[in-house]
Amino acid sequence: xxxxFNEPTNVSSDTGTEKSIKAPAVSVMLCTNQIDSYFEEALLxxxxxxxxxxxxxxxxxxxxxxxDQQLKRICTDSRIRVFFTAMQGVTFSRNLALHEAKxxxxxxxxxxxxxxxxxxxxxxxxxxxxxxxxxxxxNYDSIDADGKTFFTSGLPLDDASIRKKLVTSNPICxxxxxFRKQRAMVAGGYGGGLAQDYELWIRLLSHxxxxxxxLPDPLIGYRVPxxxxxxxxxxxxxxVASSQWRQFVMTKQLKWGFASIVSAGKAWFRSRQG
Numbered sequence: 001x002x003x004x005f006n007e008p009t010n011v012s013s014d015t016g017t018e019k020s021i022k023a024p025a026v027s028v029m030l031c032t033n034q035i036d037s038y039f040e041e042a043l044l045x046x047x048x049x050x051x052x053x054x055x056x057x058x059x060x061x062x063x064x065x066x067x068d069q070q071l072k073r074i075c076t077d078s079r080i081r082v083f084f085t086a087m088q089g090v091t092f093s094r095n096l097a098l099h100e101a102k103x104x105x106x107x108x109x110x111x112x113x114x115x116x117x118x119x120x121x122x123x124x125x126x127x128x129x130x131x132x133x134x135x136x137x138x139n140y141d142s143i144d145a146d147g148k149t150f151f152t153s154g155l156p157l158d159d160a161s162i163r164k165k166l167v168t169s170n171p172i173c174x175x176x177x178x179f180r181k182q183r184a185m186v187a188g189g190y191g192g193g194l195a196q197d198y199e200l201w202i203r204l205l206s207h208x209x210x211x212x213x214x215l216p217d218p219l220i221g222y223r224v225p226x227x228x229x230x231x232x233x234x235x236x237x238x239x240v241a242s243s244q245w246r247q248f249v250m251t252k253q254l255k256w257g258f259a260s261i262v263s264a265g266k267a268w269f270r271s272r273q274g
Contacts, residue, residue, distance in 0.1 A: 024079070025053040026120055026178070027101035031093040032060055032111035035067045038223065040074060041147075045114045047077050051121035056080045057101055059093040094190045104182055110175040114147065114221035122215065123178040134210035135179040135201065137172040138219035145223070152218055159211040166205065167244075168259050170198045172212065176219045183210060195239035202243050238264070 028046055032039050046056050056079055060071055068084060075082050083096055098106060105127055109115050123136050142151040156162050156171050165171040174197035187203045190196045204210065241263035248257040 023102040023104070024055045025051065025103060026055075026105045026107050026124055027097075027103040027181075028054055028056045028107045028109060028120070029094060029097035029101065030056055030058050030109050030111060031090050031097060032058070033062050033088075033090075034111075035060075035063065035070045035074070038112040041114055042109055042111050043074065043080075045116075046109060046120075047079075048117055049115065049120045050118050051124055054079060054107075054120060055102060057097045058082045059085065059097045061085045061090075061093050062088045089193075091190050091193060091196050094196065098181065098184060098189055101181055104180055105178055106181050106184070107178045108175050109220070110223075112223045113175045114143070114223075116219055116221070119176075119219040120178075123219070126213075126215065127178060127180075130211075130213070132209065132211050133213050134183050134204060134207065135172060135177055135212045136215065137174075137178075137213070138176040138215035139217060140173050140176055140220050140222040141218045142224040143221040147221060149221065151224075153222075155214045157214045157216055159213060162212040162214065163205065166198075166201060166212075167255050168262070170201070172197070172201055172214065173220075173222065175222065176214075183207065193239050195243060198240055199243040202247050205247075 030042060030046065043056070043058075046054070056077070058071070058075060058080060060068070060082065061084075063071070063084070071082060081100070083100060085093065085096060087093075105124065107120055107123065119138075123138070127133060127136055137155070139153045139155055141149040142153070143149050153173065155173065156165050162171050177197075183204065184200065187200065189200070191199055201212070204212075241260045244257075244260035244263055248254075248260055
């Protein structure tokens with residue numbers, strides 16, 4: 001199947017006739033609002049994956065004039081499907097990618113990160129062998145603007161540890177994740193703005209038989225300086241507090257109420273800092 005493109009409207013997608021009904025092993029979502037060197041590096045890292053049976057679902061929102069043509073020139077790999085939308089915000093873009101993905105295994109990569117070559121093959125093999133796992137993440141290398149590693153994460157690995165940590169923080173690095181599409185769709189997909197991944201994980205917690213797992217080795221180069229400011233903003237903390245409070249109301253578990261108060265306090269502190 002060749003990649004095809006439509007002019008940017010509210011939502012547009014490839015409209016070519018399908019040549020095969022066989023779904024790829026993995027669908028990768030890659031959402032962006034600009035075409036720059038970081039995006040090109042992220043896309044190239046997916047094209048170089050050792051797992052070849054994949055599709056790369058690129059959703060571009062609010063591109064600057066002329067960047068749609070630039071994107072068309074970059075996306076020459078037949079495994080790439082591109083969707084344009086004028087709808088601003090990554091939450092809509094992620095839900096569009098989720099809806100259009102052909103595989104039930106969805107992998108995520110942010111447009112400024114780098115997937116290591118064996119990332120998808122390792123996660124795919126694990127998910128096939130462990131049908132009880134709903135969300136599979138992994139550790140990551142924090143990299144600077146030049147791609148140099150300055151820190152390697154040490155996230156909790158097993159389901160019990162991850163669930164415990166989710167009460168107060170997010171122990172799952174979203175751009176390392178592979179998860180099952182149908183589970184996420186039934187849960188309502190993405191929401192929550194800057195805390196969209198955390199909010200989704202909390203909603204998925206109610207499925208006690210489905211597990212969260214992190215692989216021990218780093219799966220990606222995570223460009224922390226690009227995203228850390230937004231993730232630590234008062235708006236992000238406020239959205240986390242909202243998700244925790246909703247969980248408290250639904251479960252009546254005091255730990256969620258306490259966590260919500262702490263997150264709200266962090267949001268207030270950030271607001272005082274201007």
